[in-house]
Amino acid sequence: MVQTFNSQVKKKWLSGNGYKNAHKEKGYIGVWSYDAAALAKILGLDDSCFKGKKNYPYDLAHYKNARTFSANAYSKWLIKVREKEQGAERLEKEKVYIRELEEDYLALGAAAFYEKYKERFLKDLFFDEAEYRNYRMAGEEGILGFLLVNMLVTDGYILQMDYKDGPEEYLIDFVNERLETDYGKDMIEEPESDDESENMDAEIELYDTKYVKSLGRKLKRKGFRFVWFLIDSDQYYVCIMPKTAVLGKKWHEIRLKVD
Structure with a gap:
């Protein structure tokens, strides 16, 4: 593999083939074989024979040698x-x-x-x-x-909560699971909790509490919003959806509160 690598670099890059007029192009920074150096770094190939060659970024490839390519990190990325x-x-x-x-x-x-x-x-x-x-x-x-x-x-796409439930118990976990699982987005940080007595106040709807409103603002910055379905007087139903999504007619047969 090392021999093939050396041969390819010499033929394709160090000879300057295809790059004779590169210096005339906008943004020219030199005829550097960055991809060859990257391959050497990732695969752990011996590139010592290219040290000092004008087209091979040897110093860049060996900058902080302790920083090696992690196959484990790559596997985690693939899993995600x-x-x-x-x-x-x-x-x-x-x-x-x-x-x-x-x-x-x-x-x-x-x-x-x-x-x-x-x-x-x-x-x-x-x-x-x-x-x-x-x-x-x-x-x-x-x-x-x-x-x-x-x-x-x-x-699992809509969360059902009792009117006595505190949103801090379920809502942030539901939101982050949907963001990660359905849309591949990063999780959001949980807002500071309200005084629990606010959520027990019959005159304050759960979706109007400071905690939920704060979480809703964080969600909007991610490009999403809450949709609350007002079906039962003692139950709350909520989902998240992209801000650009449009709800069809059938959903408006139910009482909705869209943030």
């Missing part, structure tokens, strides 16, 4: 890239599930719909098919949105 790809794939699959549920809600009867989705999430909402059918027959506005929100709660 793969996790980002997997998160994006899961998010796309979830969008497919949403479209499928919408289509099934319109096309299937109550019994068939309940049978298809009971194991997925419906059995946690309705005791049996009859209870679901009665709920659907009541014809309340926003039933489809209600079902979608609860499916996304089951799949």
Whole structure:
């Protein structure tokens, strides 16, 4: 490998092939074989024969020799890239599930719909098919949105909290997991906690607490925002989404609070 490396550098770089007029180009800094030096550094090749050659940046390649290439660091980087790809794939699959549920809600009867989705999430909402059918027959506005929100709660894309819950307990972990897993973004630091009594005050909605507002500002600086779904009087449902994303009509059947 070392012999091949030496041969390639001499033929492609030290001879100056293809670089005769490089000095006439804007930003010219010399005909340096940076990629050859990088390969020598990464692979640990003996490049001593190039020391003193005018086109080989030997001093740069050996600057702080203790700083060697870490295969472990590279592996961690690959793992992070793969996790980002997997998160994006899961998010796309979830969008497919949403479209499928919408289509099934319109096309299937109550019994068939309940049978298809009971194991997925419906059995946690309705005791049996009859209870679901009665709920659907009541014809309340926003039933489809209600079902979608609860499916996304089951799949982890929406966080459900009780009105007595302190947002400090769950919200920051949920936000950072979604940022890292779904979008490959760095985590954000947790804001300072509020006085817990503020979250117990019935006149202050959870999403209006200082803690949540501070977290929301940090989230916006990342290019995201909170969306709160106001379904139950004693429950809060929240997700994060890119600021540029547009919510479809079905979501506006539910009461929303978009930061």
